[in-house]
Amino acid sequence: MPLKHAILALVLERRGYGYELVQRFEERVGPGWRLNPSAVYPALDQLERDGLVTSAARHDGTRRSPRIVYAGTPAGAAALDGWLAATDAPLEPVRSELHLEVAFAQPRHRAALAARLAARERACGELLGRYPRAHGAPLVDAAVVARLRAELAWLADARAALARDDG
Amino acid sequence: MPLKHAILALVLERRGYGYELVQRFEERVGPGWRLNPSAVYPALDQLERDGLVTSAARHDGTRRSPRIVYAGTPAGAAALDGWLAATDAPLEPVRSELHLEVAFAQPRHRAALAARLAARERACGELLGRYPRAHGAPLVDAAVVARLRAELAWLADARAALARDDG
Numbered sequence: 001m002p003l004k005h006a007i008l009a010l011v012l013e014r015r016g017y018g019y020e021l022v023q024r025f026e027e028r029v030g031p032g033w034r035l036n037p038s039a040v041y042p043a044l045d046q047l048e049r050d051g052l053v054t055s056a057a058r059h060d061g062t063r064r065s066p067r068i069v070y071a072g073t074p075a076g077a078a079a080l081d082g083w084l085a086a087t088d089a090p091l092e093p094v095r096s097e098l099h100l101e102v103a104f105a106q107p108r109h110r111a112a113l114a115a116r117l118a119a120r121e122r123a124c125g126e127l128l129g130r131y132p133r134a135h136g137a138p139l140v141d142a143a144v145v146a147r148l149r150a151e152l153a154w155l156a157d158a159r160a161a162l163a164r165d166d167g
Numbered sequence: 168m169p170l171k172h173a174i175l176a177l178v179l180e181r182r183g184y185g186y187e188l189v190q191r192f193e194e195r196v197g198p199g200w201r202l203n204p205s206a207v208y209p210a211l212d213q214l215e216r217d218g219l220v221t222s223a224a225r226h227d228g229t230r231r232s233p234r235i236v237y238a239g240t241p242a243g244a245a246a247l248d249g250w251l252a253a254t255d256a257p258l259e260p261v262r263s264e265l266h267l268e269v270a271f272a273q274p275r276h277r278a279a280l281a282a283r284l285a286a287r288e289r290a291c292g293e294l295l296g297r298y299p300r301a302h303g304a305p306l307v308d309a310a311v312v313a314r315l316r317a318e319l320a321w322l323a324d325a326r327a328a329l330a331r332d333d334g
Contacts, residue, residue, distance in 0.1 A: 001264045001265075001267045001268045001271070002264060002267075003267070005267070005271075006267045006270070006271055009271040010271075028270050028271075029266060029267065029270050032260065032261035032262075033260055033261065033262050033266070034258075034260040034261075034262075080271075081276075084268065084271070084272055084273070084276040084279065084280075085276060085279045086279060086283070087279050087282035087283055087286065088283065088286055089264075089265055089268075089283040089284070089286045089287040089290070090290070091201075091287065091290035091291065091294060092263055092264065092265075093199065093200055093201040094199035094200065094201075094294075094311045094314050094315065095199075095200055095201075096259055096310065097168045097169060097256075097259065098168075098256055098259075098310075099196060099200070099307045099310055099311070100168045100169075100170070100172070100173045100196065101168045101251065101256075102304065102306045102307055102310070103173070103195050103196050103304040103306075103307050104168070104172075104173055104176040104177075104195075104247075104251070105251050106251070109248075109251040109252060112251060112252045112253060112254050113251075115254035116253070116254055116255065116256040117256070119254065119255055119256045120256040120258065123256070123257070123258035124258065127258060127261075137269065137270040138328075139269045139270075139325050139328060140266045140269055140270050142321055142324060142325070143263065143265075143266055143269070143318075143321050143325070144261045144266070146317040146318070146320060146321040147261050147314065147317055147318070147321075148261065149317065150313040150314055150316065150317030151310075151313070151314070153313060154309055154310050154313040154314075157309060158306050158309070158310070161305075161306060
């Protein structure tokens, strides 16, 4: 289920304009995703070209320019239902730029690598502190927490291994 | 460190042609990355445009067309050294299409979602069976193993939660 389908699911739940959909996505899926708001508008355009959503300009009293409000179509509802009825889930790659840095660092880069692992550890800890959320999707939060805890445990082990190699 | 830099690191270790670099990347970084071989050639083109590698056609006896062999330049070595000396490591997003499916599935999709989680569990288990590798980068393998084990534990919990909701 790519991002586009998630945006469609939100629009089908309740019509909305772009920025509001960004906020609703973040509320539902959480801060771990780090949604890029600028990815939402091309997704909406594509959904509209495919006939899965419609858009309408709506004026309100407080803004000079109209807001574009998106609503789902029956074809959109049917498409989403079909995607959510799929039973396969192809494996996603296990990738992190940090893995490449670990794989290609030379002994002379060891201090910099240790600093990078420490920086990542702090960032992971901060993100973990925002979970679980009071009103998030509990199973999604559990997935993010599991991933962050695993990364934190690996980061601690990796830093210890680098320190041993230095000794 | 994006993929492009990893390709540069490989070329600097030893000159090579495209497909050989794909193989060396996979040996070093492992099957979890699921490298798309077609991503390597544009990376090499970009590195060459930036003056970080050079290419030369080399004929050998067994092939009709020449192979393009890439070699690192001094500027490439300096650039890689600079990247590996960086001490920051911005947090990467925690994303999985499965998280979106979990977040947006309706009760009527619960059986399909359970099947998807089971399919992902099998795929994760198979990939985990390929780790740790005899000649891989041990810290990278440890990172992939930690991530896969965390995902497997979450998948088991998520399937149990879905089964409870059905009861």
